[in-house]
Amino acid sequence: MRTSLILALMTALFVAGCGGEGPRAPAPSPGITEVTFWHTQSAENAEALKKIISDFSRAHPDIKITPQYTGGYTDLFRKMRAAISGGNMPDLAVAYESMVAEYASAGVVIALDEYISDPEHGLPKEKMADIFPGYIATNTFEEFGGKMLSFPFTKSNLMMYFNLDMIRKAGFEDRPKTWDEFLSQCRAIRKMTGRPAYALSVDPSTIDGMIYSFGGELYVREDGKRRTLFDSEASRNTFAVIETLAKEKLAFQINPGTYDDRDALSAERAAFMIRSSTSRPFLEDTIKDRFEWGLSEIPHAEGVKPVTVMFGANICVFRSTPERQLAAWEFIKYFVSPKVTALWATETGYLPVRKTALNEEPYKSFAEAHPRNRAAFDVIPIARPEPNLAGWQEIRKHLDRAETSVITGLKTAAETVVELTEKSNKVLAR
Amino acid sequence: MRRPGVVILVHGVLIVGLILVAFPFFWMVSTSLKTKDESVSVPPRMLPEECRWENYAEAWNKAPFARYFVNTAAVSLAVTTAVVVTSLLAGYAFAMMEFPGKKILFVLYLSTMMIPFEVVLVPNFATINALGWQNTYAALIVPWMANVFSVFLIRQTLMSLPRDFRDAALVDGCGHLRYLWYIAAPLTRPILITAGLLAFLGSWNAFLWPLVVTNTEKMRVIQFGLQMFLREESTDYHLLMAASTFTILPIVVVYVVAQRYFIEGVSGSGLKG
Numbered sequence: 001m002r003t004s005l006i007l008a009l010m011t012a013l014f015v016a017g018c019g020g021e022g023p024r025a026p027a028p029s030p031g032i033t034e035v036t037f038w039h040t041q042s043a044e045n046a047e048a049l050k051k052i053i054s055d056f057s058r059a060h061p062d063i064k065i066t067p068q069y070t071g072g073y074t075d076l077f078r079k080m081r082a083a084i085s086g087g088n089m090p091d092l093a094v095a096y097e098s099m100v101a102e103y104a105s106a107g108v109v110i111a112l113d114e115y116i117s118d119p120e121h122g123l124p125k126e127k128m129a130d131i132f133p134g135y136i137a138t139n140t141f142e143e144f145g146g147k148m149l150s151f152p153f154t155k156s157n158l159m160m161y162f163n164l165d166m167i168r169k170a171g172f173e174d175r176p177k178t179w180d181e182f183l184s185q186c187r188a189i190r191k192m193t194g195r196p197a198y199a200l201s202v203d204p205s206t207i208d209g210m211i212y213s214f215g216g217e218l219y220v221r222e223d224g225k226r227r228t229l230f231d232s233e234a235s236r237n238t239f240a241v242i243e244t245l246a247k248e249k250l251a252f253q254i255n256p257g258t259y260d261d262r263d264a265l266s267a268e269r270a271a272f273m274i275r276s277s278t279s280r281p282f283l284e285d286t287i288k289d290r291f292e293w294g295l296s297e298i299p300h301a302e303g304v305k306p307v308t309v310m311f312g313a314n315i316c317v318f319r320s321t322p323e324r325q326l327a328a329w330e331f332i333k334y335f336v337s338p339k340v341t342a343l344w345a346t347e348t349g350y351l352p353v354r355k356t357a358l359n360e361e362p363y364k365s366f367a368e369a370h371p372r373n374r375a376a377f378d379v380i381p382i383a384r385p386e387p388n389l390a391g392w393q394e395i396r397k398h399l400d401r402a403e404t405s406v407i408t409g410l411k412t413a414a415e416t417v418v419e420l421t422e423k424s425n426k427v428l429a430r
Numbered sequence: 431m432r433r434p435g436v437v438i439l440v441h442g443v444l445i446v447g448l449i450l451v452a453f454p455f456f457w458m459v460s461t462s463l464k465t466k467d468e469s470v471s472v473p474p475r476m477l478p479e480e481c482r483w484e485n486y487a488e489a490w491n492k493a494p495f496a497r498y499f500v501n502t503a504a505v506s507l508a509v510t511t512a513v514v515v516t517s518l519l520a521g522y523a524f525a526m527m528e529f530p531g532k533k534i535l536f537v538l539y540l541s542t543m544m545i546p547f548e549v550v551l552v553p554n555f556a557t558i559n560a561l562g563w564q565n566t567y568a569a570l571i572v573p574w575m576a577n578v579f580s581v582f583l584i585r586q587t588l589m590s591l592p593r594d595f596r597d598a599a600l601v602d603g604c605g606h607l608r609y610l611w612y613i614a615a616p617l618t619r620p621i622l623i624t625a626g627l628l629a630f631l632g633s634w635n636a637f638l639w640p641l642v643v644t645n646t647e648k649m650r651v652i653q654f655g656l657q658m659f660l661r662e663e664s665t666d667y668h669l670l671m672a673a674s675t676f677t678i679l680p681i682v683v684v685y686v687v688a689q690r691y692f693i694e695g696v697s698g699s700g701l702k703g
Binding site: 086 | 470553638654659
């Protein structure tokens with residue numbers, strides 16, 4: 001009896017080990033170029049992507065795009081690193097700027113400039129001009145000859161979300177436009193409710209955005225050397241705001257890694273949060289029409305132009321055969337066409353990459369339906385990318401610690417700024 | 431007759447332990463029956479207003495779970511069987527047989543436990559690729575067929591068996607394999623089952639390796655299904671918990687079954703006075 005059980009298991013092992021799904025992909029039909037595309041979209045977004053791909057196939061019967069879901073961005077990056085050394089690279093993949101830079105260092109990603117300027121397959125100047133300049137800039141890599149190594153794919157912005165009813169009850173007409181207004185509204189709301197007004201999520205990107213909004217820059221290049229500007233006045237002002245929020249108990253820090261700020265805003269336990277524009281659909285779902293709320297760019301310093309941080313991933317093409325590279329480019333071109341980017345943005349809550357998407361259905365009706373729907377679109381022109389320098393990932397960790405120590409009252413803003421500058425400059429000096 | 435105070439204390443501690451262990455499971459099942467709004471409500475609700483069993487159907491249809499189950503079950507069973515067989519053979523060799531370089535080999539073998547998986551990921555992947563095994567069961571199974579920790583575990587147990595058993599068997603004309611099969615294996619059954627259980631769990635929960643060596647939906651495993659509910663900015667917790675519930679069900683079954691053997695193995699080990 002025991003022997004037969006073991007035998008059965010052994011047989012199962014043999015069958016499972018030797019059988020298996022056809023190991024190799026079926027031979028491509030003649031004349032069809034196969035393109036594999038690694039992405040991170042799941043659930044409804046994946047359905048929207050599939051639909052766009054099948055529409056593309058109808059328009060390009062000679063190209064077959066195979067989308068492959070490869071987990072989150074970290075998972076995708078691990079899989080890609082294995083593929084760079086071990087083979088079996090995809091033709092297309094979504095990637096953040098820092099990932100694209102790594103692929104470029106490994107020599108596996110191709111520059112898109114030639115494809116863009118190609119008279120037959122390219123994107124003419126007027127079409128390129130329709131893509132938001134910030135999106136072009138963030139995909140142009142200074143460190144790699146100023147080439148465009150990727151294209152915008154899933155874009156969003158850093159936004160301030162606010163409960164307008166609460167702001168009005170506290171005696172103000174509108175959302176805060178400057179940091180001074182922000183602080184005085186927080187004080188009034190605290191007085192009214194007895195609770196902190198701002199659900200603060202510690203986030204390096206928010207700090208970057210605040211420094212921009214105080215008219216500052218994050219780093220400078222001098223004599224070929226790079227150095228951070230965390231000791232600038234803009235950075236000191238940024239940390240001073242955080243310090244005030246902590247000292248006067250105007251903000252409370254949410255648990256890291258959670259979306260407790262969204263819950264707080266939705267439950268009217270906070271009047272403000274600062275997050276990516278991709279949080280909007282979630283809040284629409286939970287707040288519904290219980291109170292009036294909105295989103296806008298983050299506040300700015302008096303006399304400084306409004307600004308916010310640009311988020312989101314891009315798409316890049318990997319070195320293969322001329323046919324496959326061209327087919328991959330054709331898909332990118334299709335994806336950023338006004339109609340498709342309008343559809344993608346409406347279905348997913350990401351931002352369209354073209355200015356004229358606002359004239360295309362279904363985005364047109366969507367944007368007209370409510371001011372909230374187009375708030376993030378309207379701030380694209382003032383959205384700035386964060387540095388895509390080697391080492392910036394590590395600097396983000398220092399920024400995270402710096403903000404945490406100020407918001408928890410462990411250190412003063414002045415001390416933190418000194419320490420942060422020192423640590424970050426060490427990273428860039430390497 | 432024990433004092434009632436002690437009984438109450440012991441039961442109290444046990445009840446607290448039970449709650450600590452059982453609460454996550456309760457929470458998972460309870461959330462899996464809530465509406466989306468209930469699943470994220472503040473303050474959290476212990477129980478749903480009404481049980482939404484349809485969440486299970488919805489979660490099941492969000493991804494090709496039937497396929498994922500078949501794949502994961504095939505891979506986990508194969509890996510488990512292989513690990514038990516190879517660990518028993520290798521453990522026996524290291525415990526009972528004499529050959530040159532045995533100690534060094536064993537130490538070298540053990541030292542591979544110190545190498546993090548991330549380090550061997552790329553070379554292993556390159557090997558699988560060179561063999562043309564991308565998107566095959568072989569890629570999911572073969573690299574996991576031997577396990578250092580299990581070998582170590584079984585070696586230690588085999589060494590604790592009285593040597594007289596083996597000497598007597600050998601005198602009676604029993605070979606190594608026969609001794610292993612009829613005497614050593616039944617006596618070490620609890621450890622074999624423990625090794626098997628660990629292999630099964632590891633295999634059932636694997637994500638990174640399957641992610642790297644498979645691309646097609648047809649070859650993907652159960653942990654991929656769970657990923658489908660995790661989105662950048664919002665997670666459908668009620669559906670994720672429904673999917674988690676049916677994903678861990680086989681593990682619970684295996685555990686319950688294995689536990690029975692476990693106790694039987696311990697009580698009938700044949701080691702008497």
